Amino acid sequence: MDSANNRKSASKSTRRVAADDIDERRFVVALARGLDILRAFRPGETLLGNRDFVERTGLPKATVNRLAYTLATLGYLRFDDAAGKYALDTGVLSLGFALLAGADSLELARPHMRALAREIGAAVSLGCRDGLDMIYLDTIRSETALTLGLAPGSRLSMLTSSMGRAYLAVQEPAARAALLDELGEAAGEDGAHRVEAAKRAIGDYARDGCCYSFREWHDDVNAIAAPFRDVRNGRWLVLSSSGPASSMDEAYFREVIGPKLKALAARLG
Structure with a gap:
């Protein structure tokens, strides 16, 4: 009892x-x-x-x-x-400073993220899993364009964000299925719909090597994400890029940002 x-x-x-x-x-x-x-x-x-x-x-x-x-x-x-x-x-x-001070991958990634944000004119972020959410470790905003980007410590839905979907995509099938069940239950009435959308995004990863969230996390936000393994700490980290859907369409994320983001993830991993 x-x-x-x-x-x-x-x-x-x-x-x-x-x-x-x-x-x-x-x-x-x-x-x-x-x-x-x-x-x-x-x-x-x-x-x-x-x-x-x-x-x-x-x-x-x-x-x-x-x-x-x-x-x-x-x-x-x-x-x-x-x-x-x-x-x-x-x-x-x-506690937060102690975590960030020991995050070698964050220090390694930051100058590359800054260069990429400048090149593509979009925000570039790094995050990891925290329970049933994804949490931003850092965000670099473009210096050349008005871009979106949440502050470090911000949380994202694992089901609707590109970052969360990329994390799900690299989990072992059994672990991913169990996590999707738990996420669906936690999401309530919309859980089943969101899980199906996340599964489709996971299919994108199998084809493209990255996951997308086009106007799903927010009505005017398009985003893309690519995961990499942090060998120092034995965990998965995720790079993402986001921008206003009104000025950055899906094709730009797929054709321009996607290859560059995947290349950076490969280098960091």
Whole structure:
């Protein structure tokens, strides 16, 4: 009974990894809940209250109160008395810097990404998987054109983004099938439709060596992505490029950006 209750209460956390990968004897539910509180913040948000945490994590209010207090005591959150809400504090920042400082691939990729962004007039990004999302590690915007590009730390849907589809494309078939099932369930009513669209994009990878998202992640965004294996850390990273669909059509991404992005991924891998 306790195991079942833990699984249910940690549903938000366990959705970030494949359910079959969780060893419930070693999984610390309280820690997972605390990390869910930190992940509730979205790019551009500075203050969240307990009601926001409850809505975004699905945790009881009493649990949220204790977790937020604990995280504030440890320096990961800061309570703003005037607003009556919490902000991320320096403890989170130090963890992020520690990650980026050890990311040799990011340092290696950055000058090449900058050169490519300048050449193609589109944003070039590097990302990796984080649970059921993709997360931006860095983005280089074109210096010669007005381009799109999310900030480091931004999250993308694995099903609708070119970056997420490229990650799915290079997974082992059994692992990919299990992940698609979990993603479809998490997506709710639109899950089946999004999974089918992702499967078609995975077919593009088999043919073209990259994946696309044309007006699917956003109505006015076209994007392309190519994965490569980070041999230093043993994980898959994904390069992507995006731009306004109104000024950069599908043919430009397929015929111009695609070959250059794949060549860069091959060099970095």
